[in-house]
Amino acid sequence: MENLKNIWKPELYRIQMEAPLPKRLVCDNCPDRPEFYGKEYHGVMGHKEATSLLEEEPNGAFLIRKGNQYNDFYTLTWRFNDKVHHYKLYYDGTHYIRDKQYETVYDLVADGLITCHMELKAHHILEMINSQTSYTDSPYVTLNRRKLNTLSQIKQNSNRSSPVTKKKETHKIEENDTLKKSAFDLTPTLEDNPLLIKYSKTHTFKVHTFKGLNWCELCANFLWGFTAQGVKCEDCGFIAHTKCSERVPNHCVPDLKKLRGVFGIDLTTLLNAHASTLPFVVRKCVNEIEARGMDSEGIYRVSGFADEIEALKMAFDKDGEAADLSVYSNINVVAGTLKLYLRLLPVPLITYEVHPKLVQAIQTKTPASLITLLRECLDSLPPAHFNCLQYMVQHLHKVSQYAEVNKMSAHNLSTVFAPTLVATPPAITDLAFEIRALQALIEYCPQIYYGNK
Structure with missing residues (x-):
């Protein structure tokens, strides 16, 4: 059981915990405040005035303003890494910057601060993730090996009563012999490994917002952030970073979802x-x-x-x-x-x-x-x-x-x-x-x- 001792890699989690927390800079007197903003909205304000308001504030302090009355967007101004930054901010029922959607401005700022903090402090880990991933040594395979073998045995017993079907499927698998055997080999030969025969299919990965803390099942690193942290296979439940999912072999095992x-x-x-x-x-x-x-x-x-x-x-x-x-x-x-x-x-x-x-x-x-x-x-x-x-x-x-x-x-x-x-x-x-x-x-x-x- 020693190979299970240190599966998860906590470095990204620890770095996220060190990210600055949002601090709303309040404006009590703002008559033209939109209904979807609170007291963090400061009305029409130039970037110099906004910068001066945040100069003495801690990292994480933020306000929302409108650069001028003709803009069709609002501006998020915050302090991060001892500097003041400005971002275009939009609202269409949810708050968003680029392609991420948030229910509240606080959630947007909290997630943005974490993203910037990770890019600043964890870039070396993020760069290493894609170059040091082994599917056969991944948490997914390590934790589920017995289940995968059990499913393999069930399929093997089933195929013994259906030799015609087995022959056809065996022929299909031999076309990609090298890829499938090297990526996921539970048994000595392909002919004795019905799991590969049945489950030679791609994962159905969809971007997912995870509740609570989750780790990538390929690289074992933390899925950082508060929203759209990674992807999840709709068929088998495999969880991964978006980039890591591109390196996962085509061995989706839908039946495993029932056993997770x-x-x-x-x-x-x-x-x-x-x-x-x-x-x-x-x-x-x-x-x-x-x-x-x-x-x-x-x-x-x-x-x-x-x-x-x-x-x-x-x-x-x-x-x-x-x-x-x-x-x-x-x-x-x-x-x-x-x-x-x-x-x-x-x-x-x-x-x-x-x-x-x-x-x-x-x-x-x-x-x-x-x-x-x-x-x-x-x-x-x-x-x-x-x-x-x-x-x-x-x-x-x-x-x-x-x-x-x-x-x-x-x-x-x-x-x-x-x-x-x-x-x-x-x-x-x-x-x-x-x-x-x-x-x-x-x-x-x-x-x-x-x-x-």
Whole structure:
């Protein structure tokens, strides 16, 4: 399972989080204000006057004006990278610059600031994306290999009862032997790979505005921005940057859309989609472990069989809450699946923003001060992350109470889970502070979450 450890690349996400936020410069007295603008509209105003108003404002400050009364457009003036910029702005029921549409001016400015920030700070990553993409090593193939093999097997069994059809389709696939075998080879020969025969078709990519955080399934980089961040295949659900989609082979697998589940999806995005406060994978695995694994020696440290973990992962993706965990007699398979789910979160439970606060907090000397600072760190987490982390820490605290039997003390558990739960920059290889911080969360769990003394 090690090849699943670092699928997602968070650099673009971290850079987006550093983009300046919009700050509306207000004009209270503007009698000719259009109904589709608010107090950010300053009336007829030249660029020199607008520039002077924004000179002392922070990056992200903006106003809207009309250059002169005869213009058929409005002008957005904002401050970015310590300079003032001007853009033509239009309205036809939605606000737009060029080909992007927005419901509100705030959304337009926020997305524009991110776009400019990414072009300024992340140009080196954006340039590298198209030159360093491997379909066979992509998250799409890596996460879905077992599902694709299963679909392949189903098709293979189906074709055995229809030799005439198989012969015709095999002939078709041989015309493009080299391309299809090199791009996606699940089995040794083309003749034994009915998945290629059935699904030698192009993706139906459409520009898509994604709700929540999403990552490209080809290059593993973040889909940055607030609107039209990338494309999505209407048939199989493949998600990609627009540029990356041009490099995706013609191996659309429509049946895979039925099996796309919960692993590798941003936590907040998933819980919003399911109208839930906790991922069912976490809840079901924890309940199963607390029912029959608390006295299992080395729980969470001892690995389960990789193929059984993959099978349980597929069951969760396919059957959702109905997945039956009782059929896995080895409790380490359930524990391994839970760790896998948490490890595949694009944004770990303890986020990139909270990580440095946590490292600073753990250097506090007195327990009382440490508990206070840890609470403040946790309060900075998004609600979905706060709730799930609380559930996991409370569970790990229970596990640590059986340390004499299961040999998993708070320190041992934190050593196992720190690389999974804490978002650490790639340059950090020594996780001593992160392990100490997680150990403190587990040991002081009653005081942190319940206020016990």
